[in-house]
Amino acid sequence: MTTTTSSQRSVPARFHLDDLNLSQGKLARLHTLLYEHGPGNGTLLLLPLDQGMEHGPVDFFSNPPSKDPEFQCQLAVQGNYSGIALQIGLASKYLPSYAGRIPLVLKVNGRTTVPSSDDAFSPLTSSVEDAVRLGASAVGYTCYVGSPAQDRDLRQMNEVRRDCERFGMPLICWSYPRGSAIAQRGGQDSLYAIDYAARVAAEMGADVIKINIPRDHSPADASSPAPYDSLVEDRREMLARVIRSGGRSLVIFAGGSKLGDEALLGRIEDCMAAGGTGFIFGRNMWQRPMDQALAMTSRVHSILAGYGAGG
Amino acid sequence: MTTTTSSQRSVPARFHLDDLNLSQGKLARLHTLLYEHGPGNGTLLLLPLDQGMEHGPVDFFSNPPSKDPEFQCQLAVQGNYSGIALQIGLASKYLPSYAGRIPLVLKVNGRTTVPSSDDAFSPLTSSVEDAVRLGASAVGYTCYVGSPAQDRDLRQMNEVRRDCERFGMPLICWSYPRGSAIAQRGGQDSLYAIDYAARVAAEMGADVIKINIPRDHSPADASSPAPYDSLVEDRREMLARVIRSGGRSLVIFAGGSKLGDEALLGRIEDCMAAGGTGFIFGRNMWQRPMDQALAMTSRVHSILAGYGAGG
Amino acid sequence: MTTTTSSQRSVPARFHLDDLNLSQGKLARLHTLLYEHGPGNGTLLLLPLDQGMEHGPVDFFSNPPSKDPEFQCQLAVQGNYSGIALQIGLASKYLPSYAGRIPLVLKVNGRTTVPSSDDAFSPLTSSVEDAVRLGASAVGYTCYVGSPAQDRDLRQMNEVRRDCERFGMPLICWSYPRGSAIAQRGGQDSLYAIDYAARVAAEMGADVIKINIPRDHSPADASSPAPYDSLVEDRREMLARVIRSGGRSLVIFAGGSKLGDEALLGRIEDCMAAGGTGFIFGRNMWQRPMDQALAMTSRVHSILAGYGAGG
Amino acid sequence: MTTTTSSQRSVPARFHLDDLNLSQGKLARLHTLLYEHGPGNGTLLLLPLDQGMEHGPVDFFSNPPSKDPEFQCQLAVQGNYSGIALQIGLASKYLPSYAGRIPLVLKVNGRTTVPSSDDAFSPLTSSVEDAVRLGASAVGYTCYVGSPAQDRDLRQMNEVRRDCERFGMPLICWSYPRGSAIAQRGGQDSLYAIDYAARVAAEMGADVIKINIPRDHSPADASSPAPYDSLVEDRREMLARVIRSGGRSLVIFAGGSKLGDEALLGRIEDCMAAGGTGFIFGRNMWQRPMDQALAMTSRVHSILAGYGAGG
């Protein structure tokens, strides 16, 4: 077993699966995601489809066919994604036809964004046992780091982690800074907030951490705690920083709302160069017609191909 | 197994039971509702009687005999309904005499509307295991989409869904937008709210979704999120939209408070033409004398007969 | 099995035990209360003693010996009551000497009235299993209909009902409108509130419903929902109305604070004539010396003797 | 089995253990406290040491050696107390050396008094099963009667009572009026409040009730409910009143903060003359040097010797 001390270089190394001290079941299931589907070289490209619950059908207007989950299932298969992330309802009713062809990441909690996010919290909507039953390769759990509801959130995540350990199921943490207190300290996209979120997910036992790309330094950072209030780093430095905070948990990045293609591809290059393991892109992929979505997916694959970690 | 991509046409297809990827027990019980009782052609006509709890006895004044649950039991049998939806108390004390003659949909949560609906939530009033014991064909669960109490609601619905999976019991979700935040974004009858509610129910794993018919575009929609704020569609377009949001969950429509007969029949035609699976009509049916209720039921059956999906 | 349609006459029929679709255990235990003790003709006369907890020892000042639970035990036996309703502490320490001589109704929840009743809720103070262990013939559960705490109340009542089903234990619901919202809609003694409470108890699965006698129409009813705001009925009409709302659950009436004897007897006659099954009188009975309490009890027995439903 | 009707005389009789209808295990363990240790004549003299948790180390300043629990253990043994009341931490670490020499009353809930007492509540700090494991003779539970948190308190006490029944463990209830609503009705030391608290403990199933001595009638009683607002009784009348409210639960009195010796001895005489079973004195005993504490203990024993109830 090789250990890698990230402090010895400026860019954190992507960990090999064998370095993560995972149980047999977690290793086997992560191997499916990292080496048997998608890029297959130890990087990840996941397709999420829980926006209908998190944001509502508003996200489907720009590409109406995307409202039918068959669209994303087809895109995941044809685009050779590492896996698709779904809530229990869609996983149960759409994935059977694709069993074995596209790995499932079962999202086990969720919420609507209708009520205030001041004390954001996502209750359980399914279980690790459901994920086992459906043959999933991982579960996804949203933790709202810094929310006044963290009491319930951390305790609930602890229960999910325990079940993941029991069943050998990898735990992917959607680690999102949220709530009124974060808003007062630089906001949810600040380097301070995302750096903290990455570390919390690692200490809580996430195997993979999904975070957002920190925004560039801005005047709003003045309300972040020192030294973040005056810390000016370029994107790759910030990305390397938050990836290091994730420790031996693999770090993948969310795309957020749709960007221009070149901007997106630039960020992908930055994330991988900084040591990221991959991406989970939803709206940036399926908010366009299938042929364009496949073409864009292909361009992402080309970048990821350059960052393999062996098998 | 046939999959149907709704995006390929303007009206969503009514799914055949075999397309829904349901477990053996759910298939058997839904078959009872869809093909062995009521219209018997794959459409649904359910009679609910939980208004005494949800609204109080006020709903019985316009037709005093309706206060005795025998009235609705007789109407369900003589009117050839697909099933009757009751809380545990009425189900236990009135349905034994009708066992085998009218399927039971056990409503497993409920509340009174006496306290404020700002943070609406319906606690469990019975269980899926009760439904099994009583020989029910489905359970009904009310989810108040967008309520500040969604934390408890989604978690509770998750537990009901899990038990439904365990026992092979179909889950019918009363998916109702409610609460202070919905009121500020166009209201509970807006297209935005109902479209969102349909999708949440689908992602949470409902097998059948009960929603209201969206109201026509109104100035109040200006407070809905874009593009709903300026979206003007006719009723069938709106109905097709919300049915599509329900994905592979069958969508049925509630009647709400009593309408004029021709208006009601027109809406029925609209709902079916737009791809709906059926209706759950209470006050529109039993708030009139038995003979009139049977006559109106007969007219609804005539329309449903034209929308069969085979057996 | 005979079913009785209450809508066919103006006074609801008192149901025979065989008409209620009860389980074997519930039938056996209710038979004890209805036909083996007390009037013994299918009517009920219960003696409650939980006022020391609900109101405090203030209720004992007008008849100091009543503070010793032996007083009520003696009154129940000598006065030939159908049963005595007690909290677990008194049931355990006083009833053993009377085992077999006076049936026990174990009150399984309770509270003090010291804190505000705006969000009234009675937590569990014992269990259905305790009732089984003590050889009780029924349990009593207080549900505060319309309270903002109804979330916890209905869920808790559901658990008690489930255990009652499991053990064949009859469930008597103290169905009391309470809380700030009821106060704003005509108050807890209004016809609106009591009519609603009776129905909720029936839908929740109560076997026997304890309610208060509605007050006469008053200007305060103007804040009740229509048509209660302008509904003027005499007492027997109101009583028949609320009894009908209870459906196939037996309805018994509470006495509330002490009345003049003739007024009380008049109300008893009204309740029975309107279809009531009996009474649960505490302060009206034991807030007087034993000989007077027995004499008054005897007068009540005389009335109940005229309303037998056979055995 | 003899039953005693307290209403037949002005001073309530001290109950004999055989009159309390207790289970075999409770009888055996209470026998240890009442007849095998301490006065040994059916009266109780308990030494509590949970003030370090309830009040903090402030209580130890006036007699610094009292901060070491060995002081109280020695006092309990040398002073021949009926038992010592401790939280789990002190019981586990200090009592093993005294096993068999001084009975343990395990206090199973507690709190600090740092936060506001407006909604006072003491969470569980150990369990009845812990008490069984440690060979305790009883458990102590603090119930804050009238607190807005009574929902949680009564439910929690119900669970402790259930476990006491299961294990045959006597339940001693620290029955303390507390919270904002009590403060507005005469205060926690008023006759109204203490009388109510004694009754609640009895109805909740306490075997022994620990209450405070009511204060003398004061102008503050004007805000108590009638007839307490104008009730003027001497101390023995008040003590007899609250003891009667405790019914067949044995009533013992707390000492509260330290009094002058003669005042304390006078109160002891009053409590016993009024029918009390004994005392639980902490600060009045151990806030003085060992020799003085033993001397004072001896004077208390002399009084208790005159009130034996046989063995």
Added chain:
Amino acid sequence: MTTTTSSQRSVPARFHLDDLNLSQGKLARLHTLLYEHGPGNGTLLLLPLDQGMEHGPVDFFSNPPSKDPEFQCQLAVQGNYSGIALQIGLASKYLPSYAGRIPLVLKVNGRTTVPSSDDAFSPLTSSVEDAVRLGASAVGYTCYVGSPAQDRDLRQMNEVRRDCERFGMPLICWSYPRGSAIAQRGGQDSLYAIDYAARVAAEMGADVIKINIPRDHSPADASSPAPYDSLVEDRREMLARVIRSGGRSLVIFAGGSKLGDEALLGRIEDCMAAGGTGFIFGRNMWQRPMDQALAMTSRVHSILAGYGAGG
């Protein structure tokens, strides 16, 4: 078994492991910490690394390599610490390579400090069973003494303590005064607050208590309860006082934010002279390069070597 009465001298004795009345499993595991690793003479030197969760990555800026948990693992091994305290995520992913070389103290609860600390509470993040599975030598639990959330905190600590008893796992309590009420009574570093916190941990059943060193007497103490408001003691007197409040629980001290080296060494000498068992130093150790951290660790070892309690 020897018992030591702390009241007999001015400096409390360090207890020998045999004096603590611990179960076999706790004795074995504490023996590992006290005599088989670290100083090995009955004193403790623990290295904590949960600051990334409690404070965020801000704590790693002054020594960037410290962000990689390998740094602390190496320091713990090379510096011969008694054990390392980690959350479940870091313990699972970093400690396997060091199994047997450095004992694990699994921190079983935690939180971020982003939301307000007015009602501070740390939810469970792992379990005692996790600690057993990972071969840990103790668990760490943070109790926020005096927080308005003490209801949940004490109950949760009770559950952890029960599991510790069940598995023979030593319980180390991070006993920290926190919350709005403490802030109003002198603050979390006041002698009043820390003295109270030590006692609460002892009464709750902690085997080892981690507290902060009380600050010197300050004007802010005026708002502490008497006699703390006017109590002026030198550091060693205060330390002896709080250690005595911990009774037979071993007391160790936290370092808090980084101090000058000589100041820190002086405090270490004070704590040990006053009867302390050891230290848990994080930032004071790993917020400097490895060679300096090892050098400082060596100086601490030199002091601890003078305070052995035998093996």
